[in-house]
Amino acid sequence: MNKGVLIIISGPSGSGKGTVVKALPPDLGYALSVSVTTRPPREGERDTRDYFFRTPEQFAAMRDSDDLLEHASFVGHFYGTPRFYVEEKINEGKIVVLEIDVNGALQVKEKYPDSVLIFLMPPTLDELKSRLIGRGTEDSETIERRYKKAYDEIGLIDQYDYLVINDEVPNAVDRINLIVAAEQLKPKRCQGAVNTFKGVVE
Amino acid sequence: MNKGVLIIISGPSGSGKGTVVKALPPDLGYALSVSVTTRPPREGERDTRDYFFRTPEQFAAMRDSDDLLEHASFVGHFYGTPRFYVEEKINEGKIVVLEIDVNGALQVKEKYPDSVLIFLMPPTLDELKSRLIGRGTEDSETIERRYKKAYDEIGLIDQYDYLVINDEVPNAVDRINLIVAAEQLKPKRCQGAVNTFKGVVE
Numbered sequence: 001m002n003k004g005v006l007i008i009i010s011g012p013s014g015s016g017k018g019t020v021v022k023a024l025p026p027d028l029g030y031a032l033s034v035s036v037t038t039r040p041p042r043e044g045e046r047d048t049r050d051y052f053f054r055t056p057e058q059f060a061a062m063r064d065s066d067d068l069l070e071h072a073s074f075v076g077h078f079y080g081t082p083r084f085y086v087e088e089k090i091n092e093g094k095i096v097v098l099e100i101d102v103n104g105a106l107q108v109k110e111k112y113p114d115s116v117l118i119f120l121m122p123p124t125l126d127e128l129k130s131r132l133i134g135r136g137t138e139d140s141e142t143i144e145r146r147y148k149k150a151y152d153e154i155g156l157i158d159q160y161d162y163l164v165i166n167d168e169v170p171n172a173v174d175r176i177n178l179i180v181a182a183e184q185l186k187p188k189r190c191q192g193a194v195n196t197f198k199g200v201v202e
Numbered sequence: 203m204n205k206g207v208l209i210i211i212s213g214p215s216g217s218g219k220g221t222v223v224k225a226l227p228p229d230l231g232y233a234l235s236v237s238v239t240t241r242p243p244r245e246g247e248r249d250t251r252d253y254f255f256r257t258p259e260q261f262a263a264m265r266d267s268d269d270l271l272e273h274a275s276f277v278g279h280f281y282g283t284p285r286f287y288v289e290e291k292i293n294e295g296k297i298v299v300l301e302i303d304v305n306g307a308l309q310v311k312e313k314y315p316d317s318v319l320i321f322l323m324p325p326t327l328d329e330l331k332s333r334l335i336g337r338g339t340e341d342s343e344t345i346e347r348r349y350k351k352a353y354d355e356i357g358l359i360d361q362y363d364y365l366v367i368n369d370e371v372p373n374a375v376d377r378i379n380l381i382v383a384a385e386q387l388k389p390k391r392c393q394g395a396v397n398t399f400k401g402v403v404e
Contacts, residue, residue: 119389121399154399162387163395175387182384185364185377187321193365197323197356 002190004029004090005183006112007176008098010105011120012150014131016166020120021099023173028180031094034085036062039077052082070100070107081108095180102153109159116183118176119160123167204392206231206292207385208314209378210300212307213322214352216333218368222322223301225375230382233296236287238264241279254284272302272309283310297382304355311361318385320378321362325369 009017024030036052038059047053054062059078062068071080081098089096098108102119109117122128128150132143157163162179166172187194211219226232238254240261249255256264261280264270273282283300291298300310304321311319324330330352334345359365364381368374389396 125399125401157396157399158389160389162384163389163392164387165395178380179384179387182364182381185366185381187360187362187365190365193367194359197327197359199327 002093002184002192004092004094004096005180005189006033006086006090006096006098006108006115007180007183008100008105008108008115008117009120009176010100010102010118010160011166012102012128012153013146014128014150015120015122016131016169016172017099017120019169020166020172020176021097023169024097024176025173028177029093029095030097031089033081033089033096033098036068036080036082037077039079052085066111069111070104072104083112086112102156106156106159114188116162116179117160118162118164118179119157120164120166120172121154121157123165204295204386204394206294206296206298207382207391208235208288208292208298208300208310208317209382209385210302210307210310210317210319211322211378212302212304212320212362213368214304214330214355215348216330216352217322217324218333218371218374219301219322221371222368222374222378223299225371226299226378227375230379231295231297232299233291235283235291235298235300238270238282238284239279241281254287268313271300271313272306274306285314288314304358308358308361316390318364318381319362320364320366320381321359322366322368322374323356323359325367 009021011017021032034048034050034052036054036059038054038056039051041047041051041053045051056078059080062082063071063080067083068080069083069086071078073079081100081104086096100108105117109115122131129147132138132146138146164172164175164179183189211223213219223234236250236252236254238256238261240256240258241253243249243253243255247253258280261282264284265273265282269285270282271285271288273280275281283302288298302310307319311317324333331349334340334348340348366374366377366381385391
């Protein structure tokens with residue numbers, strides 16, 4: 001069996017990455033990554049399914065031994081992507097999906113160069129802005145700040161492997177599917193076939 | 203308009219690359235590369251359509267000024283891939299297709315790193331051998347020599363961008379189509395969109 005692949009769906013706030021990730025069909029082998037967090041579990045949340053819940057000491061130990069592909073803090077709690085989980089799922093042949101902001105995405109790519117970095121964007125900057133406004137939950141200052149941050153993030157597109165325009169969610173999903181299908185034809189991702197051709201006994 | 207892409211379909215004798223290349227649908231933007239040769243035109247062959255017919259001196263001048271992406275000789279005549287033709291078609295947005303042996307393919311990749319290197323293979327080594335035998339036009343010594351050469355070429359798969367199994371021609375064509383579609387989502391190949399997002403006026 002061929003190994004899976006880690007795909008990182010990233011892009012500015014308003015790019016629709018959350019919606020697109022939820023629309024990726026599990027029957028094609030997609031599996032969402034599960035994060036490590038120091039935040040206490042909320043009602044209904046289960047360890048290993050929703051998060052790996054860890055103490056701050058455990059989290060720090062993982063970080064210090066390079067067991068986190070990226071990490072960040074948010075309102076006093078730490079969050080990170082555990083290397084062991086990603087690698088386990090990849091070895092099972094899964095397409096592990098990580099939905100993450102641009103800063104985290106570039107951290108992961110550095111630690112895990114075989115990952116596939118996808119930048120999601122609305123079709124136009126105007127559309128991005130109207131999506132930020134359309135949420136209706138933020139004041140104009142927050143929207144301006146997000147738009148400014150989006151603009152900075154767009155400057156990093158060239159560091160990504162792929163740019164996917166999210167005009168409609170099903171189109172974006174189709175594009176991600178074909179990226180994954182093409183990536184799985186790379187020799188490094190089908191070493192089973194390559195070794196058979198070379199006569200290498202596994 | 204986005205730039206096109208140079209795809210190199212390569213693989214051992216018996217991989218079926220000639221048949222697959224002929225089956226690529228022109229309406230998707232595929233355009234076969236046209237070679238430069240010092241061989242005299244045969245009846246019905248037309249300059250610029252079938253080959254660029256050049257004198258040995260003209261050929262040598264092109265080679266020496268790095269105007270050939272690769273070149274080789276065959277029964278006393280020279281053949282090469284002209285850089286100007288490939289670049290012209292790419293600027294027109296075409297998917298320029300080069301069908302070439304493994305040695306030539308690696309030469310092109312070195313001179314033109316943005317090219318996409320595809321290694322075509324029958325599903326098994328046995329199938330490769332039976333395709334070599336099945337032609338029925340070669341003696342067993344020639345077949346053994348080709349098989350030995352194929353084996354050496356297989357050792358170079360890891361230098362390729364993609365491995366496409368040619369079990370059935372339509373399947374191989376589908377795989378090449380999806381590779382091209384995915385490649386065109388790479389930021390370097392859609393700088394038009396990237397620059398628009400960045401607010402760069404073209």
